[in-house]
Amino acid sequence: MPSLDLAWIRAQFPALAETVGGRPAVFFDGPGGTQVPQRVIDAITGYLVHSNSNTHGAFATSERTDATIAAAHAAMADLLGCDADEVVFGPNMTSLTFMLSRSIGREIQPGDEIVLTRLDHDANFSPWKALEERGAVIKVADIDVEDCTLDMDDLRRQITHRTKLVAVGYASNAVGTINDIAEVTRLAHNAGALSFIDAVHYAPHGPIDVRALDCDFLACSPYKFFAPHAGTLYGKREHLQRLNPYKLRPATEELPGRWMTGTQNHEAMAGVTAAIEYLVEVGRRTTDVSGASNQGSSVASRRSSVVAAMHAIRDYERGLAEKLIKGLVEIPGLTFYGIREPERFGQRTPTVAVRIKGHTPRQLAEFLGERGIFTWDGNYYAINLSERLGVEPNGGMLRIGLVHYNTAEEVDRLLSALRETAR
């Protein structure tokens, strides 16, 4: 079983040395954005010092900028299992999804159907709902409120021969449920529709293989996987070539540039490459632990090292989630939303949502925040879900989101603080 070297991992992230009131800060706010390794900070600074320029100029810093951008596309391609020209960069997932929905909207005819879900972040809802302006009919697949899983029978019912697009999240940023994306894509394709996957929440928690999933589009946000604030969109080459983006005339028609409007955040792209190199090193160290050697530096081995890292991260996080959820459900007055049985943890990330009787989620987050434990309260834009669960009028839920740099000791600190407040 591969394992993570937690001491080495934590030493990579300077922010983990933060203290609040003399105690180490506990970052359980990962689903809102993760901390970055030192090498990401160095890459951003290095870009701004040595390469800061616009693109395609006939001088050194511009050439370095072109190389920085190319490297970021190649690194993302290794993370996702695709080709570099199938990766589009943008400011964030929301903006990229609006950009894509507008372009797909150019092909929408009145009466065409789009299938969405109640589990999703609003960034995978409102950009598609906006296509009602073009006559699209929006259909929404329900959830099973008992365990906050997608109701796959309802999803099947919603997909018809008129469906043009099925947009589903890889995992819920509120309750952690992982959806069967390969099956969603198969259902979409059987109906002749496209599949759009929001992998923003899933990306830091497990390996992604867009070819194996066969999805048409997949979006993620590097700032959720240890990189700076940026957004990325994978699209199958055939779609990125065929669809008609809103773009400026002098901008290239080549992929992926035809989808990347204006000047990009080059320093963030340098940081994205560094974050993926961090994951590569996690993977190489993991395979070293198990005795296998994976020291090559070819692109193929970068992909296999990233995949090894994400498998090890997933296994480690499952252990943490088990400890967290076991402790949470024993707290008197606590309502737990989502999958709780360890044997089903393959269907969830270590992101959990709870309420505790007698306290609003905001009060709980403040109580924890004062003790240096960072969590979120509210709906985190998963507004359909918080409405469906009936918690929206009462402050939503408290969200505790673990990532691989969190520890069992941090989980213990959270549990004892929550036990104290529940008394």
Ligand SMILES: Cc1ncc(COP(=O)(O)O)c(C=O)c1O
């Ligand atoms: C599941 C999910 N989708 C989409 C988004 C939006 O991402 P961005 O901030 O990059 O627009 C978020 C952000 O929290 C998210 O968690």
